[in-house]
Amino acid sequence: MYHIAKRLARNHDIYLLSYTKHPLADGVRRKLKAIEVPIGRAMATKNLGLYYVINSPQIYSSIKTVIKREGVDVIVHANILPSLIASKLAIKLNVPNVYDSLDYFPESASAYYIRGRSLVELGVRTLICPALRSSDAIVTPSLGLKKVVESIVPSKPVYVIPNGVDAELFRPLDRALARKSVGLDEDYYLLLFQGSLDVWIDVMGVVKTLRKLRKTMDVRLLVVGFSHAKYYYKLLLTYAKLYEVDKYIYAYPPQPYERMSLFINSSDVVFAPVKKMLMNFATPLKVAEALACGVPVITTNIAEFKVWYKQGVYTYSTYVELENTIKHLLNNLDEVRASLRGYSHSFRETFSWDRLAEKYKEILKAIVQNF
Numbered sequence: 001m002y003h004i005a006k007r008l009a010r011n012h013d014i015y016l017l018s019y020t021k022h023p024l025a026d027g028v029r030r031k032l033k034a035i036e037v038p039i040g041r042a043m044a045t046k047n048l049g050l051y052y053v054i055n056s057p058q059i060y061s062s063i064k065t066v067i068k069r070e071g072v073d074v075i076v077h078a079n080i081l082p083s084l085i086a087s088k089l090a091i092k093l094n095v096p097n098v099y100d101s102l103d104y105f106p107e108s109a110s111a112y113y114i115r116g117r118s119l120v121e122l123g124v125r126t127l128i129c130p131a132l133r134s135s136d137a138i139v140t141p142s143l144g145l146k147k148v149v150e151s152i153v154p155s156k157p158v159y160v161i162p163n164g165v166d167a168e169l170f171r172p173l174d175r176a177l178a179r180k181s182v183g184l185d186e187d188y189y190l191l192l193f194q195g196s197l198d199v200w201i202d203v204m205g206v207v208k209t210l211r212k213l214r215k216t217m218d219v220r221l222l223v224v225g226f227s228h229a230k231y232y233y234k235l236l237l238t239y240a241k242l243y244e245v246d247k248y249i250y251a252y253p254p255q256p257y258e259r260m261s262l263f264i265n266s267s268d269v270v271f272a273p274v275k276k277m278l279m280n281f282a283t284p285l286k287v288a289e290a291l292a293c294g295v296p297v298i299t300t301n302i303a304e305f306k307v308w309y310k311q312g313v314y315t316y317s318t319y320v321e322l323e324n325t326i327k328h329l330l331n332n333l334d335e336v337r338a339s340l341r342g343y344s345h346s347f348r349e350t351f352s353w354d355r356l357a358e359k360y361k362e363i364l365k366a367i368v369q370n371f
Helices: 002-008 048-054 056-070 081-093 105-110 117-133 143-152 175-182 203-213 228-242 257-266 285-292 303-308 319-331 333-350 353-369
Strands: 015-018 035-038 075-077 097-100 137-140 158-160 189-196 219-226 249-252 269-272 297-300 313-316
Touching (some): 002 353, 035 056, 048 056, 056 081, 075 081, 081 097, 081 117, 105 117, 117 143, 137 143, 175 257, 189 257, 189 285, 203 219, 203 319, 219 228, 219 257, 228 249, 257 285, 269 285, 269 319, 285 297, 285 333, 297 319, 303 313, 313 319, 319 333
Parallel strands (some): 075 097, 097 137, 137 158, 189 269, 269 297, 297 313
16 A cells, blocks of 8 residues: 555645554654555554444544545545544545455454454454445455455446565665675575465474575575564464574564565575465565565465466475475576566566556546546
8 A cells, every 4th residue: 555655646636644652653664655644543552353343433533534535536444443433434425435455454463462363353343344345446466366356246337456566676686786685605505485484484484494405505594574472473483493404594683674675685585475365365565575676486376376377386285295396496596587687578567567457446536426
């Protein structure tokens, strides 16, 4: 949503609900040319779910005020409880609204919790279903999620806008220069894991594979990202010490978006060991950005990836397949990278955020005109 909104904000007024005193407010924030709408009298909590529950009256009031005051043409929401509030308000105030269902929220929301995960999933499901029914249209980033949404609201129009890339920022760079820029040496193979390290990632598989590969080649792991509640990050380090590969894992905190291209181009292979969960049947940013840089990706065997990405994505179903595929890629790296660098040009054109934002704009225009 950030990438789409950033481009739509060039020619349109966007009012952005700002979650005042949010538990994750101290994280990395991106600049967006939008008119921020703060939540008045917001109360701070450490628990993410509790924050939305306690502040639901204030969220309701803030959304209602800006809709009535500014004459909003369309509401786009991409949350759980706030989306239910926004969709119900839209009906009450006679304004079209679009649910941007960016992943399968019952699974992704429960990742914040170690205990009571099934209860959280049930609670989230009871919130998103009426929000979907109250929406005039839904946008998803994948065909898999489209099917899930259609099973809940078969009468609603569901559009697919895949995740994309900043075509100017994510492009092939010289590997040696990229590694030098982030403080890494050049005399070893490097696998990159980027993004959130949580329940949907096969942490054990990452470490076990690294250990096996190191028996025959100098392979190391670069981790750039974070873990909600830090649990899975600690789990990764625990496994790394247990399997005696901790000194071959380089961990960086979340990086500014503008620097991620350097880390991707520093790597030989981007590793996306996602579990087969509904929320992972998507078009991940990490995969798209790697292909835009001409770097091969190895990931779990999920059909969605093969639909969108015609080259550069290698899948596995077992750890044996994973190990063999990584070895194949590293042993044929020059040939693989040369082919992908050619593909990256057309890929960046097809999946550029500028192009996808125009498609999104056309969807919004059609919804407003037909409302």
